[in-house]
Amino acid sequence: MRVLTVNVGRTRAVEYSDRPTAIDKRPVEGTVQVAEPGPSGIGGSALAGDMIGDLRHHGGSDQAVYAFAREDLDDWERELGRPLHNGIFGENLTTEGLEVSDALIGERWRIGGGPLLEVTDGRIPCRTFQGWLGEKGWVRRFTQRARTGAYLRVIEPGGVRAGDRVEIVYRPDHGVTASMGFRAATTERTLLPEVLAAGDALHGELRRIADEYVAKYGRA
Template identity: 35%
Template sequence: MKIQAICLADAQILPGKTSKTGIFKHPVNGAVMVDREGLVGDAVCNRKHHGGPDQAIYAMGSADLDYWSHDLGLTVEPGFFGENLVIDGIDSAKLHVGDRLTMQEVELEVTAARIPCATLSARIGDPDFAPRFKAAGQPGFYCRVLKGGFLQAGEAVEFTPYQGTQLPIPVVLQRFRPSRLSEQERIASLDTPLASRFRAMLES
């Protein structure tokens, strides 16, 4: 496994909207600093739903981009979905909350799935894309930064699976509501390092 691309964005206004977004990301060259809030220099505009220590970095695997390239009938380039990192050899549909990714200086912990929204649909130019994205089960994943430092494309990535009760990323994406979780999944939700925004859903 290795880092295929590191992607950043400046704040831009969505076509037909007045609000700004950081979804229009593009690959950058050279080393990028990572701190507890994510990639230094990256735009995060809607902090109610994005960003923060529990969702500091949004990543997708090469398998996710391959899936969407086939599904959309085009070559999906890194940053297309607003992801910060693309990691070769990763398939988000097979990840679990608590899995860890270790690079030369940086260590990340998987905390949640990416939940599609109207901003993603507007980015794609299809108002019905969000439910399609959710149904596909290839959402990418949010990470917490356990150890910051510099990160660069081409770096090797070491994968360490979570050793506790496992909560699959597709479950977090597609049916993370108290009434839809099995008892084991609910226990896993409480035991794993799940992002706080999602943990709060168990109490709603």
């Protein structure tokens, strides 16, 4: 299990969004420092040199780093019939040999000798993602696949670089994966009570949604 590339992006204006976006991430050489970016709405990306265009919906402590598996990019390449470079889904870390979407919320990864990261949730697609890829019905297709990649928070800072080994140093004893959290928030709302088993590791927004659901409908 390793990091294939570390990807960062700069914000720029685009015709498919009313806000600048840095979704076009590109691999960089050398070591990139990763540190806690600050709370949602204020903090951006955890990676030095990486920018966030929409701080309301992206970045911050619970979405500090975004990881996506090269194996899932390869599947999309075959389906879409076009090459997909590392970073094209806006991911900061393109991985190899790691079940990113099936990672447990609260699972912790040590990247090389550098940062310790904790899985918080899966990525929900937006119109900017669809506009960037230029694929008709992309939000629906990505949602149906539910191979979301994983958002991570920074537990300990450090440097990352292409080729670093990813070591899973902790797995919680529940079964709530990043993909399950995504499905609970989107297509399978009846899963919301179950995701609360992930406890404090949950992405703050997902916890809020799940708590409101339980208050209204109960846990059954």
